[in-house]
Amino acid sequence: MDKYECPCGYVYDPAEGDIENGIDPGTAWEDLPESWVCPLCGAEQEYFEKMD
Amino acid sequence: MFTPIELADGIYSVGCRDWDIRDFHGYYIPEGTTYNAFLVTGEQNILIDTVKSNFKDELLANISRIMDPKNIDAVISNHTEMDHSGSLSAIMHKIGEDKPLYCSKMGAQNLKNHFNREYNFQVVGSGDTLTLGNRTFSFLETRMLHWPDSMFTYMPDEKILFSSDAFGQHYAGDKFFDDQIGDYIMPHARKYYANILLHFSPRVQTLLADVAKMNLDIRMICPDHGIIWRKDPSRIITAYDRWSRQEPVNKALVIFDSMWESTTKMARTVTSGIESEQVGVRLMNTRKWHRSDIMTEILDAGAVAVGSPTLNNGIFPVIADVLTYIKGLRPQNKLAAAFGSYGWSGEAVKILNKEFEEMKWETVDPGVKVLYVPDEDDLKRCFDLGATLAKKLKEKLNA
Ligand SMILES: Cc1cc2nc3c(=O)[nH]c(=O)nc-3n(C[C@H](O)[C@H](O)[C@H](O)COP(=O)(O)O)c2cc1C
Ligand SMILES: [Fe+2]
Ligand SMILES: [Fe+2]
Numbered sequence: 001m002d003k004y005e006c007p008c009g010y011v012y013d014p015a016e017g018d019i020e021n022g023i024d025p026g027t028a029w030e031d032l033p034e035s036w037v038c039p040l041c042g043a044e045q046e047y048f049e050k051m052d
Numbered sequence: 053m054f055t056p057i058e059l060a061d062g063i064y065s066v067g068c069r070d071w072d073i074r075d076f077h078g079y080y081i082p083e084g085t086t087y088n089a090f091l092v093t094g095e096q097n098i099l100i101d102t103v104k105s106n107f108k109d110e111l112l113a114n115i116s117r118i119m120d121p122k123n124i125d126a127v128i129s130n131h132t133e134m135d136h137s138g139s140l141s142a143i144m145h146k147i148g149e150d151k152p153l154y155c156s157k158m159g160a161q162n163l164k165n166h167f168n169r170e171y172n173f174q175v176v177g178s179g180d181t182l183t184l185g186n187r188t189f190s191f192l193e194t195r196m197l198h199w200p201d202s203m204f205t206y207m208p209d210e211k212i213l214f215s216s217d218a219f220g221q222h223y224a225g226d227k228f229f230d231d232q233i234g235d236y237i238m239p240h241a242r243k244y245y246a247n248i249l250l251h252f253s254p255r256v257q258t259l260l261a262d263v264a265k266m267n268l269d270i271r272m273i274c275p276d277h278g279i280i281w282r283k284d285p286s287r288i289i290t291a292y293d294r295w296s297r298q299e300p301v302n303k304a305l306v307i308f309d310s311m312w313e314s315t316t317k318m319a320r321t322v323t324s325g326i327e328s329e330q331v332g333v334r335l336m337n338t339r340k341w342h343r344s345d346i347m348t349e350i351l352d353a354g355a356v357a358v359g360s361p362t363l364n365n366g367i368f369p370v371i372a373d374v375l376t377y378i379k380g381l382r383p384q385n386k387l388a389a390a391f392g393s394y395g396w397s398g399e400a401v402k403i404l405n406k407e408f409e410e411m412k413w414e415t416v417d418p419g420v421k422v423l424y425v426p427d428e429d430d431l432k433r434c435f436d437l438g439a440t441l442a443k444k445l446k447e448k449l450n451a
Contacts, residue, residue: 008200009158040196040255 001028004048008041012048056114057228059272059280060210062093066114067276068107069224076222078377079247080342083240084224087135088276090214091115092207095185096125100205100214101276105138112146121146126184129155130216132162132201136276141167154182156193159201176203192263194218197255198248211271219288220244220277231283239348240278241288245295246351247344251382256296260289300354300385302449304333304442307346308359309368314393314425315361318434321426322357322391325438331355331445333438338370343377350378355387355445356413357438358404362394367403375407384412387448389441390419391434393426416444 001014012018012032017025021039023032029048037044056064067088074081087103089111097119103111115121124147129137132155140163144151153171155163160173176182176191183189192204197218205214221240227233249256273281273288281288304326308319319335326333331354336346350356360371367375390404401419408415420437422430 009195041200 003051004029005051006038006043006048010038010040056118064091064118066091068103068110071224079344081222085222085277086224090274092187094187097123098126098184099124100128101130101136102139102143104135108139108142111139126152128205129159130203130205132159132166133199156201156203162201194259197252211269213270213273215273215275217276219273220275223278227279229279230281233279237279243348246348253296253298256292260293298384301352302331303353304331304355305349305353306335306357309338309370311361315359317426318391319359321431321434322438325435326442329439329442331442338374343374346374350383355441357389357441359391360400361392362398362400365397365399367400379411386413387416387441387444388413389417389437391437393422395424416441
């Protein structure tokens with residue numbers, strides 16, 4: 001599953017999810033709820049970029 | 053210009069005092085500030101951070117009192133914001149454009165985006181250790197405290213932490229160290245936390261826990277603004293722990309603005325109502341108080357009442373300014389109540405309640421709206437609003 005990077009440097013890794021904000025490990029980027037924003041800086045999903 | 057101060061054997065503070073600055077990106081700093089930069093001399097000479105660009109000559113002059121700046125071998129940049137990176141191009145030009153510039157991964161990106169050019173970026177990350185001659189440095193990335201690039205540099209042998217903006221204070225004066233200034237510095241440190249770091253409080257908690265786990269022996273903390281913590285660095289660490297927990301105290305604020313003084317009358321009466329319940333209160337007129345000072349008071353206040361007249365179907369612009377600012381810094385654990393005078397449509401209280409909801413503040417009452425000038429009954433409602441807010445706060449604190 002693809003990882004996505006926020007402009008602030010935070011990386012969303014589906015394998016880890018974002019447990020503190022209710023995102024279970026194994027949640028794909030596409031399956032994140034719309035309300036999920038970068039847990040570090042608050043940026044919305046549209047600003048993230050897919051990592052190679 | 054001040055003589056460079058030797059902090060430890062061969063390690064100097066070479067930064068500058070900005071006596072004149074009062075508006076620091078919208079944050080009011082009545083005593084100016086300092087841009088601290090540090091020179092580590094030895095088999096190699098390393099500069100940690102620089103100063104705002106208009107002080108570059110002063111920085112170079114300070115360094116020159118110790119050594120020829122050309123003999124600087126490397127620069128460490130803990131933070132790319134221009135109050136610390138502003139003189140970087142002048143420094144690199146002086147010491148040699150190809151000398152290594154150590155920074156975090158986001159630091160390298162952000163420096164490129166500030167200077168629109170490349171340098172010999174050497175990316176370091178948490179846990180990395182760097183030995184330059186007889187000096188050793190280790191690094192701890194502190195992303196979003198308060199910028200993506202922020203990091204700490206630690207010297208394990210000397211046990212000095214260079215903490216970038218964290219633990220800083222906007223103060224330029226005749227004192228340079230915590231032991232010289234004593235308690236006087238704490239309100240400045242508190243204001244800095246409330247205005248720069250408050251919204252990252254959960255990260256501050258994580259960082260403090262990480263630092264505790266690393267068992268770092270910290271003898272001295274050198275922030276990039278204000279005084280250096282050398283006598284008791286734990287004092288500011290303990291304060292950060294307290295502030296970042298955002299535990300409310302028995303204190304309320306009444307923040308208001310007014311056009312024809314009706315909302316002023318209401319605000320004074322809300323204040324009396326709060327005091328009648330033995331809760332400490334501060335009445336803050338937004339045209340007398342700077343938003344950054346209101347923010348400092350918000351930090352530990354347990355309850356906040358906000359009053360605004362209705363102006364053109366909205367809240368008063370100065371109140372909107374203050375609320376926008378407060379909201380961005382995400383203060384938590386507040387009880388809230390709204391009030392305001394109006395003439396016909398009266399939207400202000402509804403808008404204020406919506407603001408509270410968006411900030412996740414607990415609204416304790418629908419609020420008090422008064423048509424034009426408050427009469428005795430209206431003032432009684434205001435008094436009761438204050439009393440309710442205060443009672444709820446006491447209940448919460450005693451729970
Ligand atoms: C205290 C502070 C907070 C900031 N918060 C954000 C932010 O939340 N999101 C963002 O994209 N940039 C943020 N920035 C970065 C600024 O938008 C950036 O430095 C910008 O280049 C400043 O533009 P200016 O030179 O016109 O002031 C912040 C900067 C400061 C000083
Ligand atoms: Fe900064
Ligand atoms: Fe700064």
